Amino acid sequence: MKPTTDIEGLLRELAPQVLGAVLRRYRQFDACEDAVQEALLGAAQNWPAQGLPESPRSWLIAVASRRLVDEWRSESARRRREEASAFDTAEPSSEWQAPEQDDTLRLLFLCCHPSLSVPSQLALTLRAVGGLTTAEIASAFLVPEATMAQRISRAKQTIKGSGAEFELPSESERSLRLSVVLHVLYLIFNEGYTTSSGPSLQRADLTTEAIRLARSLLQILPHEGEVAGLLALMLLTDARRAARSDADGSIIPLAEQDRSLWHAPQIAEGVALITRTLGKAPVGPYQMQAAIAAVHDEARTASDTDWPQILALYGVLEQISPGPIVTLNHAVAVAMVHGPRAGLALLGKLDSDERLALTHRLDAVRGHLLELAGDEAAAREAYQRAARMTASVPEQRYLTLKAARLLRS
Amino acid sequence: MKYMILTFGDQATMMQERTVAWVKEMIQFMHGLNAELQKSGEWITAEGLADATAAKTVRFQGGIPVPTDGPFAEAKESLAGYWIVDVESEARALEIASRIVAFVERPIEVRQIMAAPPDL
Numbered sequence: 187m188k189p190t191t192d193i194e195g196l197l198r199e200l201a202p203q204v205l206g207a208v209l210r211r212y213r214q215f216d217a218c219e220d221a222v223q224e225a226l227l228g229a230a231q232n233w234p235a236q237g238l239p240e241s242p243r244s245w246l247i248a249v250a251s252r253r254l255v256d257e258w259r260s261e262s263a264r265r266r267r268e269e270a271s272a273f274d275t276a277e278p279s280s281e282w283q284a285p286e287q288d289d290t291l292r293l294l295f296l297c298c299h300p301s302l303s304v305p306s307q308l309a310l311t312l313r314a315v316g317g318l319t320t321a322e323i324a325s326a327f328l329v330p331e332a333t334m335a336q337r338i339s340r341a342k343q344t345i346k347g348s349g350a351e352f353e354l355p356s357e358s359e360r361s362l363r364l365s366v367v368l369h370v371l372y373l374i375f376n377e378g379y380t381t382s383s384g385p386s387l388q389r390a391d392l393t394t395e396a397i398r399l400a401r402s403l404l405q406i407l408p409h410e411g412e413v414a415g416l417l418a419l420m421l422l423t424d425a426r427r428a429a430r431s432d433a434d435g436s437i438i439p440l441a442e443q444d445r446s447l448w449h450a451p452q453i454a455e456g457v458a459l460i461t462r463t464l465g466k467a468p469v470g471p472y473q474m475q476a477a478i479a480a481v482h483d484e485a486r487t488a489s490d491t492d493w494p495q496i497l498a499l500y501g502v503l504e505q506i507s508p509g510p511i512v513t514l515n516h517a518v519a520v521a522m523v524h525g526p527r528a529g530l531a532l533l534g535k536l537d538s539d540e541r542l543a544l545t546h547r548l549d550a551v552r553g554h555l556l557e558l559a560g561d562e563a564a565a566r567e568a569y570q571r572a573a574r575m576t577a578s579v580p581e582q583r584y585l586t587l588k589a590a591r592l593l594r595s
Numbered sequence: 596m597k598y599m600i601l602t603f604g605d606q607a608t609m610m611q612e613r614t615v616a617w618v619k620e621m622i623q624f625m626h627g628l629n630a631e632l633q634k635s636g637e638w639i640t641a642e643g644l645a646d647a648t649a650a651k652t653v654r655f656q657g658g659i660p661v662p663t664d665g666p667f668a669e670a671k672e673s674l675a676g677y678w679i680v681d682v683e684s685e686a687r688a689l690e691i692a693s694r695i696v697a698f699v700e701r702p703i704e705v706r707q708i709m710a711a712p713p714d715l
Contacts, residue, residue, distance in 0.1 A: 190637055303683045306636070329681050336638025577596075579709045 206289020411467025
């Protein structure tokens, strides 16, 4: 992905609005999405030299519509054209003026439809709602463009086949469907939140994109506590990005980060957002994780961290959203408040948890707590086990170095 | 999540044990599988390797790298080819591998590629 220029930013913002308008008129998601993507590409090529049209949105809608009609004029597509014109007469022209925000929301629900696999949900959301090109998405996920093109086209076929409509889910389905949308945005963020340098820098754009999408979702649903919680969590996490790795991409743990590199305005925004959200909406896991991130971000030094408060927050998180990863983090907070042995005792409960058996996290945390407790031999073994199990290169390097340092001492 | 799916064996053994019809069917099966993976948007790459009898090994001998013949591993242990796929889960990678195993009736190795995003 190139750095987001003004025009590129504008196009990404307009993408879901334009697609929404075209979809309401012509209905066929796959064809409409292709046409809008072509219109966006045309704009990206022409506008920098020719300047913006008077109404960029109308220009894009007009160009996308013309492409659709051109395609439907071809003999082989006659039947589809007839269907489309049937819709055409059925649609009152005022539909063109429906609130743009509803369109973005409908699109998000469509792209995060439960009939799609998770990788497809991510790809389709970035293209149809985010306005990214297939090449940009492919490069962000480090797969060939042809693979991504096929994934997107397959996803659109699946949506067509599932009969999913461009409309808001029913009241009964809504909260479940919203949680899928939030999970997809969270995964897009997580995918981009990498510590590597070099070509992976492109992936940092995914965090920016996830934050942008979460921001626009919050504008549409200002009273959904979990939407605010997710955005706050992203802001508070991403604020530490510059301090999270060194020049060669090695991980720097939270306690050792240079906090002057943290992005203060983003922390202020995240803290304000989570502060005004907590207590006003039903509490949820994203809000609690954001609250915990806020406590970390507000500590001027690692030793200033308010661990008793973090411990209390993990207690709440464990009640509303129990799971092995939460218990794992809870154990770290216990160790910081009541000592490493107390944390290790809590970790012991996870030994039989099959969900953690194949991840490196349990042993990485165990190594850390054993190191704090002064048991270097056991800590080294735990770090080595964790290093063998992780599939992340920076994490493997970090854990291996941890083990190696203990070997030397 | 990206996985490498590895197949093992050598041509001589295959020609001894299998009929020409089977080999043709196998080639068709592989083409079909590749097309299917491309269509589903999971295909990154797939390659077959030239027979291990023509392979060289560069060894560290007397302080310098020296190309030598070999490796002379057991034929059934030599790498014959691989797929790289980008799939939703390990279960899906195992499902793809199982389809190949069901056809070739030989073991297939499935290895995750170090590309997972780090923890938050």
